Amino acid sequence: MYVYVFLNAVFHSGIYTWLGLYFIHRYDLSEVGIGIALLGYGILGMILGPAIGRAANRWGRRWLIPARLTISALSAASLIPKLPL
Secondary structure, X not given: OHHHHHHHHHHHHOHHHHHHHHHHHHHOOXXXXXXXXXXXXXXXXXXXXXXXXXXXXXXXXXXXXXXXXXXXXXXXXXOOOOOOO
16 A cells, blocks of 8 residues: 555656746746646646546456556656747
8 A cells, every 4th residue: 555655656746846846947937837837736636537438347447547658658758848938
């Protein structure tokens, strides 16, 4: 249980601290800008959460989890090039 809680904190909740720091250093965003960027994640999670749950029940997590990891990797890779906002 401790390992699960630790991994959840590192990979889910802890990433926002580092993402905020990244946005400050890379894009010179203020606290409000970081909040708006992270708000996009929260709103999409609220809106798409039920649909993703239904998709997981319908097609199985065997297909949904690799797709999510692929999308996450592509999203992280999109932050590598120094592009203007």
